[in-house]
Amino acid sequence: MKIHNYLMMSMGAALMLVSCGQQNQSSNGALSSSAAEKVYVAPGEQDEYYAFLSGGYSGNLTVYGLPSGRMFKEIPVFSQFPTSGYGYSEETKPMLNTSHGFVPWDDAHHPDISQTNGELDGRWIFINGNNTPRIARVNLSTFETEEIIEVPNSAGNHSSSFITENTEYVVAGTRFSVPIPQRDMPINEYKSNFKGSLSFISVDPEHGHLDLKFQLLMPGFNYDLSHPGRGKSHGWFFFTTYNTEEAHTLQEVNASQNDKDFIAAVNWKKIEEYVNNGGGTKMPANYAHNVYDESTHMATTTMKKEVLTVDPLKVPGAVYFLPTPKSPHGCDVDPSGQYIIGNGKLSADLTVHSFDKMIAAIEGEKFDGEAYGIPILKFEDVLAGQVKSGGLGPLHTEFDGKGNAYTTFFISSEVVKWQLGTWEVIDRKPTYYSVGHLMIPGGNSRKPFGKYVVAMNKITKDRYLPTGPEMEHSAQIYDISGEKMELIYDFPTHGEPHYAAGCPAELLAPKSKKIYRLDENKHPYAVTSPTGSKVVREGNEVHVYMSTIRSHFTPDNIEGIKVGDKVYFHITNHEQDFDVPHGFAMIGQNTSELLIMPGQTKTSVWEPKQVGVWPFYCTDFCSALHQEMQGYVRVSPANSNVELKWSLGE
C-alpha cells in the first residue's frame, strides 16, 4: 500500500514537471494567440465597450469599440464636417457661433460621460473646446452634438470638461490666465493682474441644458487638469496648476522653476450655497449659447450678456492649495474619493494626497502661508504617499476598481500599474510611443470596469505602414484583468486623442436611436407628405420644400430659378427605416453636401451664378436605384420671366 502511494506521488511530481516545462516552452506562442483571441470580435459579433476618444485638433469626438479598436463613428462637435453637413447646413451653422463670430474649428480634449451617484449613466457625453473656450454636450441616444456653450473670461479651456458625481456641474477651468475683464494692457504686467477663471456650468437634470452658474476668479496661474471629488470628497473639485511663477514669456523655462506647484481644492458646494444666497458679483460678458432642438432639427444661438463671478476670498473655507511637485498635469481621484493624485510631469514620482488628511489639516488650520490670500496647506500634512515609480514624466492615472492605479509616463513611454495604499509598483509595460493619457471604462467614476486600459500615444513612427510625414496617432490596448498587464492590440486613432471615456456597450446600445420619427418632425420647412412639396419665392429668396424616399426627390424638376437668387433646399427624408439616409448635393454649391437621416429635415443654400440646367443628386448609395436619384434645376437670366414651377414624373 505504501509503495503504491510513493509511486503515485512521484508520478504526480513528474507530471507537474512535464506540464510546467510545456507551459514555459510554448509561452510566446500561447500568449500571442491568446492576445489575438482577446481582441478578436468575430464578424457579426459586437464589442464589449464603447470608447469615446477626443479628436484633439480634429475638433470632433470619435467612437471606437473595445477590445477590437474598430472605429464606429466620428461625431462632429466643434468642427465643420462635410460628411454630414454639420456646420454647413443652415440648421447647424449656429452651433459654431461664438462671441468671435463663426469659429468652424476647435481643439477638442477631454470627454466625460454623465454620472448618477458617481456611476456612469450614459445620458450625455461632454467635451471641451480648448482654443475658443467652449463646452459641448453630446446626446448618447442620437450621438449628435446638442449644445455648445462658450466660456467667457477663459483662454485655453483645458482643465475641462469634467463633471461632478451627479452631473450637477460640468466644470471648465482656464489654462491661460488673462486680464478679466479683457483690456488693453502691457503683457509684462501679467503678475498679480491676470486671473484664472474656473467655471461651474450647471446641467439641467432632465434635458441636460447648460447654464454658466458661477465663475471663480483665481490667481493668475495655469489650471491644467481637474477632477471631481467623489464619495466622501463629493462637493470638492481638484485642479492641478503650473506656472505658479506667473511667467508671461518663455514659460518652458520660467514656469518650471518652482519645486512645487499646487493642486487647488475647491469646495464647490460651499460656493454654490454662497451664490444661492445672493453672493457673487455680476460682470458684463458676451458669450454664445447654442442649442440644437431634436424636434425642429435646428440650432439657435443666444448671446448671453452677464456672468456671475466669485472672489474666492469672499467665501472662507472654499479654496485651499495643496503643494504638489513639479508642474503636475493629471489630477485624478480614486474611486473611493480618498486619494487625489498629482502627476508631476517633470518628475519621476507621483504625489498622492489624502482627502481625510486634507480635511484634518484644514480643521487644524495648519497652513504654510498663503497665495493671494488663499491658504496653502503643508505638503507633509496632506501627503498620503509617493509612488517611486522609476518612470519619467507621469501624466495621468486611472483606476481599475480593485485597488490598483495605472499611470502613463510620457517621457519613459510606459504604463505603470501600482497599488493604492502601499504605493508599490506592481507592473510596467512599454507604450509606443510617448503616451499621453489612458482610459479604463468608468476609470473616472466610483465604479470602473477594470478589464482593459487604452493608452493614447503622441508619437507613432514605425508602428504602422508609413504614410508620409503625417501619420495618425497610435493607441494600445492592454488586458488588465490579471496581475500583470498584457499588451493585446495596437491601432491608429483619428486626430489627436488627448483623453477618452468609455462605458459598457449595454449602457448605450439598447437606447441608441434608429430613426427620427417623421410625425414628430417640427422643422418649419419640413414636408411630412410628398404632396406637401412646393417651391415658394420670396423676393430673390426661393424656398424648395423637398422630400426624398427611395429612390427619388419630390420635386425633381424645378424651373423659374434666376441668376442671383438664393435657393434654400429644405430636404426631408421620408424613410422610416434604420440606416437609410439620403444625401443631397447641387453642382457648384459653395458649401458641403447634406446627409439627411430618416425623418430628418436639413437645409442647404445654393446661389446659382450661371444660366443653364443644373443637376443635383443623392450622395448616399441608398438603394438599387440610387444612380437614378437625381433632378434638374433650370436657371434663367436674372431678368427673365420664366414661370416658377416644379414637378415629379411629368
Add this chain to the structure above:
Amino acid sequence: MKKASILMSLGPLFLLGLYVFPLWKIMLGAPQYPDPLGLNIHINGLKGVNEFDIQNIDGLNHYIGMHTLPKAEDMWEFGTFPTIIGIMVALGVLIGLLGYFNKVSYKWFLGWFFLMSIMGILGMYDFNEWLVDYGTDLDPNAIMKLTNPDGTPMTYKPPLLGHVKMLNFDVTSVPALGAWLMFVGMALTLIAGFLGWKNSKKLKSLA
C-alpha cells in the same frame, strides 16, 4: 356530459384571442434586414410587426411592381371576419350551455366543430387567393421586371405556410398566437364532442 358541455362552452371563448392577437404572420428577412420586416395579419386588418414595417415592405415592393398592402377598408374580409368569429363564439357557448342542461346532444358539439373547420378552410382559401393576387398582379411599368429561368415573368406570392426564398428575401409564413389559441379552442370542442359521444355510449349501455 356536464364535463363535455363545460369544455364546449369554454372552447369557443379561445377564439376571442383573435380580436387581440394576429392570426397569421409573414416575416421577411434579408442580409440587409438582420431584424426582419414582418407583417401581422389580424382578422380586422394588417399591422407591421414593428411600427414602420408596412411602409418599408411597400417601399421595397414598389421596385418589383407589387401593389401596396391593403388597408382595412380595402378588403371586405377585414369587415366580415370579426362578425363571423363573434357569431361562432356566441353559437359555440350557447351550444355548450344547452348541452349542460341536456337540451342538445354532443352531435351539436361536433356540428359546431365541423362548421368552424369549414369556415377556417374557406378563410384559408380566400387568404391564399389574396396572396396569389398580391404576388402576381404586378405593375407593367415596374422598375425591375424579373423572369424565371424558363422566361416566364417572376411572381412573388408569399407562401401560405412555410418558407420560400424570394430574390434576396427569406419569406416565412406561420400561424400566429391568435391562430394557435383558435386551434386550442377548436380542439377543446372536439374533445367535448368525443367525451359527449363516450358518455352517450355509457348511457346506452346502462340503459
